[in-house]
Amino acid sequence: MIEEFFDVAVIGGGPAGLAAAVSASQNGAKNIVILDRNSWVGGILPQCIHDGFGVEETGVSMTGPEYANMYIELAKKHGVTIMSETMVLDFNKKLEITAVNKNDVYRIKTRGIVLAMGCREKTRWNVMIPGDRPSGVFTAGVAQAFINLYNIMPGKNVVILGSGDVGLIMARRLKLEGANVLGVVEILPYPSGLPRNVVQCLNDYDIPLYLNHTVTYIKGRDRLESVTIAKVDKNMNVIPGTEKEIKCDTLLLSLGLIPENELSKNAGVEIDNITGGPRVDQFYETNIPGVFACGNCLQVYDTVDALSGGAKHAGKYAAQRLKQEKTKNSEIFVKPGEGVRYVVPQRINQSGHVHFTLRVTQPGESVFLNVTSNGKKIYRKKLRFVNPANMIDFEMNVDKTLLRSNRSLEVSVHG
Amino acid sequence: MDEKEITCIVCPIGCKILVRMDDKKFKLIKGNKCKRGEEYAKSETLNPRRILTSSILVEKGEWPLVSVKTSKPIPKDKIFDVLNVIKKTKVKAPVKIGQKIVQNVADTDADIVATKTIQIV
Numbered sequence: 357m358i359e360e361f362f363d364v365a366v367i368g369g370g371p372a373g374l375a376a377a378v379s380a381s382q383n384g385a386k387n388i389v390i391l392d393r394n395s396w397v398g399g400i401l402p403q404c405i406h407d408g409f410g411v412e413e414t415g416v417s418m419t420g421p422e423y424a425n426m427y428i429e430l431a432k433k434h435g436v437t438i439m440s441e442t443m444v445l446d447f448n449k450k451l452e453i454t455a456v457n458k459n460d461v462y463r464i465k466t467r468g469i470v471l472a473m474g475c476r477e478k479t480r481w482n483v484m485i486p487g488d489r490p491s492g493v494f495t496a497g498v499a500q501a502f503i504n505l506y507n508i509m510p511g512k513n514v515v516i517l518g519s520g521d522v523g524l525i526m527a528r529r530l531k532l533e534g535a536n537v538l539g540v541v542e543i544l545p546y547p548s549g550l551p552r553n554v555v556q557c558l559n560d561y562d563i564p565l566y567l568n569h570t571v572t573y574i575k576g577r578d579r580l581e582s583v584t585i586a587k588v589d590k591n592m593n594v595i596p597g598t599e600k601e602i603k604c605d606t607l608l609l610s611l612g613l614i615p616e617n618e619l620s621k622n623a624g625v626e627i628d629n630i631t632g633g634p635r636v637d638q639f640y641e642t643n644i645p646g647v648f649a650c651g652n653c654l655q656v657y658d659t660v661d662a663l664s665g666g667a668k669h670a671g672k673y674a675a676q677r678l679k680q681e682k683t684k685n686s687e688i689f690v691k692p693g694e695g696v697r698y699v700v701p702q703r704i705n706q707s708g709h710v711h712f713t714l715r716v717t718q719p720g721e722s723v724f725l726n727v728t729s730n731g732k733k734i735y736r737k738k739l740r741f742v743n744p745a746n747m748i749d750f751e752m753n754v755d756k757t758l759l760r761s762n763r764s765l766e767v768s769v770h771g
Numbered sequence: 772m773d774e775k776e777i778t779c780i781v782c783p784i785g786c787k788i789l790v791r792m793d794d795k796k797f798k799l800i801k802g803n804k805c806k807r808g809e810e811y812a813k814s815e816t817l818n819p820r821r822i823l824t825s826s827i828l829v830e831k832g833e834w835p836l837v838s839v840k841t842s843k844p845i846p847k848d849k850i851f852d853v854l855n856v857i858k859k860t861k862v863k864a865p866v867k868i869g870q871k872i873v874q875n876v877a878d879t880d881a882d883i884v885a886t887k888t889i890q891i892v
Contacts (some may be wrong), residue, residue, distance in 0.1 A: 402887065405838035407822050411782045419824055421838050423885035425868055507835040532825060532854055551785025555778045556821060560847065643860055659783050746783065 357518070358460045362437070363387040364674050365453055365466040367444050367619065370399020372651020373472035374427035375664040379671030380470070381434035385678055389437040389464070391444050391455055397431075398424030399474055400497065401660070403504045406525055408552070412661040423660060447623050451646050468646050468674040471620055471634065472667065475652040477522075478611035480574075485517075487583075490576030496522040496610040503529060511606025516540045517571045517585050521549040521658070521745075523610025528557035530608075537562040538602055541571055541585050543592055546719055548612075548745055550658060571607070572599060580605050615653045623647070628702055630692070631655040635702040638710045638754075639682070640670035648674045655700050655713065658747050666713070682706060686760050693728070693768030696719070697744070707756045713749045716742045718770050723771050726753060730763040742769060777815050781807045788812040789792065820844035823858045826885070827872060832864035832889040837874060841881040852877040862892040 364380045366373045369392030377388050390397065401409075404420030411417050418426070431438070442457040453464040477495040494502075494510055500522065502508040514535050516523045519542040531537045540558060545568050547554050558565055566585060570593055573584035587598035615632040617625070626635045626643045633654040634642040641648050650663075650670035657663035687705040692698050692714070699714040720742045727735035733753045742748065748769075758765075779786040788802040790812050797813050814820060822844050826836040845853060853876050862872055866889040872881035 402838075405826060405840075405841060405886065406824050408780075408783075417822070419840055419886040422868065425888070437856065504836065504838065505834060507826075507828070532823075532850075550783050551778045551787075552780035555785075556780050560821070589873060661783075741787075746785075 358462050359727060360389075360462055360464045361387070362389040362464060362466050363678055364389075364470065364671075365464055366390045366470040366472055367447070367652070368399070368435075368472035368474055368651070369397035369438065369440065370472060370474050370651065371396070371401060371424065371660050372474070372653075372663055372667040373470070374424075374431050375667035376400070376470045376472055376648075376671035376674070377436045378427060378430045378434055379668035380468075380675040381436060383672045383675035385468075385675035387437075388434075389439060390431070391439050391442050391453070391464075393441065393443040395441050397428055397438055397440060403497075403501045403523075405504050406529070409660050412659065413664060420660075424559060428595040429743070444619060447619060447647075449624065461507060467678055468648070470670055470674050471617075471625075471647065471649040471653055472651045473616045473619065473653040475613040475615045475656055477613060478609070482614075485571055485574055485612055488576050488659065490574070490578060490580045491604045492576065492580030492605050493574065493607045493609070496520075496526045496608045498673060499526055499606075499608050500529070509533060509535065509700040510608075511580075511604075511624075512536060513538060513604040514606040514608060515571070515585075515602055515604045516608045516610060517543065518610035518612070519547040519549050519554075520563060520610040520612060521553050523608060524549040526608055526610070527563050528561060531561045531563065533647055535606075537561070537563050539566055541569045542700055543568070543570040543588055545590075546743075550745055551743075568578060569717050570594070574607065575601075577763075580607055583607055589669050613652065613656045615755070616770045617653055617658065620649070622652070625649070628698065630698040631700065633700075636700065637687075637703040637705050638701045638708075639673040639702070639706075640659030640666070641673065641677075645681070646677060655698070655727070658745060662713070662747060669711070673700050688754075688759060688761065688762065689764040691764050691766050693726075693766040695723070695769040696767050699767045704759065707754055707759050709751055710754050711749065711751050712767065713747055714767060714769075715747055719743045720769070720771065723769050725769050728766045728768070731759060734758070734765075739769070775816070776802075777812050779803065779808045779811050781805075781811050790816050792816065810883050814844075819847045821847055821850065823850055823853055825854060827857055827883070828861045829866060829889050830861060830863045831891055832866065833892050834889055837862060837866045837889045838886045839883050840886050841876065841879070842871075842884050843881045845876075845879040845881050849877055849879050853879060853883075857883065
């Protein structure tokens with residue numbers, strides 16, 4: 357066993373981990389390490405070869421690999437230590453990490469940990485699609501890795517279930533690579549991915565989008581032979597008689613992402629049941645002092661720009677805590693109200709400007725975002741369009757009186 | 772031409788922009804939140820273009836492929852012409868990010884540029 361010491365250890369070297377590490381360095385932390393189990397850093401970005409990354413952050417549209425490269429160069433410049441092919445086994449409340457790689461087992465003492473483990477794709481078994489178990493059923497991200505990293509085409513005639521961004525991007529990618537994309541099937545009455553991806557991935561190539569539809573059966577002995585799709589009613593129940601069998605050899609699943617928090621849970625980090633990520637305060641700090649969370653393991657972001665923005669804050673606060681631990685006098689909770697699925701942060705324990713992110717439960721036009729405390733409106737903002745696929749953010753001042761009130765803040769969105 | 776709604780693809784907001792052609796003159800009616808949206812709506816109405824991204828085979832590289840893009844947006848109806856060139860092209864490792872691989876691809880005036888660094892093995 358090798359003993360190591362770092363001021364800040366970042367678990368996960370994807371975009372969140374890189375941004376957090378760079379920001380920790382920019383804010384005065386000296387001795388920073390990124391631990392990643394892959395042989396590269398950048399996480400999923402090297403396989404996201406399409407463009408559109410970085411527009412909000414830098415004004416320039418980059419591809420995934422270019423965006424990753426920008427942060428990898430910054431991390432190098434800031435002298436961040438990168439331990440790749442290194443798997444974190446656990447961490448504890450004393451801020452010690454156990455990790456393993458080809459060389460040895462490491463006990464890493466730290467003064468701050470930033471969680472940036474990212475997320476995983478939902479599989480067929482998360483939504484329980486009945487039928488056979490042939491080959492040819494892939495998650496969209498796995499198919500993306502096959503095509504863009506390993507030069508392997510997953511199939512010829514493809515149906516995609518789920519209209520999340522990865523599914524839409526893959527519909528276009530497969531089409532460009534010569535596959536026959538038979539359609540994207542979405543159970544909701546609206547697409548789950550960003551509007552720009554519906555336009556440039558589906559509409560540009562006349563790929564049909566079946567809203568209010570789902571896959572009800574997977575058929576095939578060795579290789580996938582067909583899927584059955586059917587219409588659903590507004591309660592998402594299949595309408596009998598609407599079934600249609602589509603011959604295909606490949607089914608891609610773009611069903612959503614699950615924050616990866618096995619390490620967090622083992623260490624005793626409290627998890628929000630709705631986001632699937634740690635419950636944090638406005639400094640991205642979890643219930644374990646010195647343990648911060650950012651990126652897709654905190655909440656699934658729709659763009660890397662917003663994700664990096666959050667991760668930079670997490671890295672900054674991890675660095676600031678090295679100099680001075682914050683004093684916690686009182687704490688109030690933030691709760692989702694009508695029309696809101698979740699709000700991050702879930703707790704506030706210091707007065708000042710707080711940056712909130714949230715998601716709505718359904719699309720809407722010309723609605724109001726309201727924050728109330730004990731039934732009293734304390735913040736109001738008009739929103740022209742809201743969409744569950746577009747994360748909403750706002751900034752609000754939380755003063756000392758509000759903080760001492762001991763009353764939860766409730767965030768709602770309605771007409 | 773009637774009024775037409777265009778969903779902007781410049782950023783993740785996806786503004787719905789209402790446009791109209793008056794005597795072959797482009798007219799923006801409403802819906803964009805920024806200047807880039809206006810430019811996009813105009814280009815999308817008069818001469819739709821896209822950045823094309825794909826990948827090219829690499830010989831002796833740490834990865835079998837290098838990701839590439841067009842150096843600027845190309846006309847939509849040229850996408851498959853450019854893809855045909857991309858399919859026939861091979862490059863030797865090492866490849867550096869930003870390296871020009873094909874010049875003026877399929878007479879689009881755009882180049883094919885590497886978006887990733889691939890080391891030699």
